[in-house]
Amino acid sequence: MRLNIFRKLTNFFKPQNTFLSSATTDNLPKISVFCPPDFQINKYIPDLVNWSVSCSNKVKETLYGTLDVSKQKNVISLNIYLEHMSGVAFTRSKTVTSLVTGTKYISEIHVSIEHLMKFKSSNQNLVKELTGVIIHEGTHVYQHNGKGTANSGLIEGIADYVRLKTGNPGSNWNRKSVPATWDAGYQSTAFFLEWIENRYKQGMVKLMNEKLKDTKYSDDIFRQMTGKSVNQLFKEYIVTLKK
Numbered sequence: 001m002r003l004n005i006f007r008k009l010t011n012f013f014k015p016q017n018t019f020l021s022s023a024t025t026d027n028l029p030k031i032s033v034f035c036p037p038d039f040q041i042n043k044y045i046p047d048l049v050n051w052s053v054s055c056s057n058k059v060k061e062t063l064y065g066t067l068d069v070s071k072q073k074n075v076i077s078l079n080i081y082l083e084h085m086s087g088v089a090f091t092r093s094k095t096v097t098s099l100v101t102g103t104k105y106i107s108e109i110h111v112s113i114e115h116l117m118k119f120k121s122s123n124q125n126l127v128k129e130l131t132g133v134i135i136h137e138g139t140h141v142y143q144h145n146g147k148g149t150a151n152s153g154l155i156e157g158i159a160d161y162v163r164l165k166t167g168n169p170g171s172n173w174n175r176k177s178v179p180a181t182w183d184a185g186y187q188s189t190a191f192f193l194e195w196i197e198n199r200y201k202q203g204m205v206k207l208m209n210e211k212l213k214d215t216k217y218s219d220d221i222f223r224q225m226t227g228k229s230v231n232q233l234f235k236e237y238i239v240t241l242k243k
């Protein structure tokens with residue numbers, strides 16, 4: 001692993017953001033963190049390089065069941081922007097495709113400073129929330145989506161599943177709350193996926209993600225993984241929540 005740290009006082013790329021740190025490692029993209037001068041993220045996370053590398057490694061370890069890089073997204077650059085904006089966070093990616101090197105992804109994660117400030121009751125809470133948000137958005141960077149066909153509730157559920165499995169659930173998540181549908185998304189679908197793995201098939205989410213690289217999505221993917229339809233599984237799951 002090779003790490004580089006750059007500190008610049010001048011603005012870089014985006015006028016409102018200051019470039020804070022950059023990490024380059026063997027199996028990860030070049031990860032850079034940007035933050036405006038009026039929000040001192042270093043005060044909360046002194047070692048941004050190790051933190052950003054650790055978040056990315058956790059996402060990849062939880063999402064990919066294989067060391068076969070041909071099954072993984074080849075993300076070559078990941079910029080993390082902490083910025084003043086409404087909402088919580090979003091992710092976007094550009095692709096560069098060539099016959100020689102295949103498809104490469106250049107990705108960005110944007111996180112709202114205003115959202116983070118709601119967790120400022122302790123430094124620990126703010127870092128925990130930021131880490132969880134980066135892991136959720138980082139999952140979107142790396143996950144496959146059945147060539148754009150995957151159920152959006154499943155996509156959001158897998159992103160929160162990765163938060164859950166890496167020990168970074170949201171502070172207000174409630175495992176016992178009863179969702180209306182299996183694909184309600186976010187924590188609801190995350191807890192459901194975890195239950196299916198514990199009850200029927202460990203490693204299912206990794207296998208699902210891999211399958212969604214080249215195959216279009218259908219609900220039948222649950223039957224292929226567990227022998228039961230997603231509706232059957234959800235009925236069984238709901239019974240356990242009501243106990």
Ligand SMILES: [Zn+2]
Nearest residue numbers: 136140156159
């Ligand atoms: Zn999401």
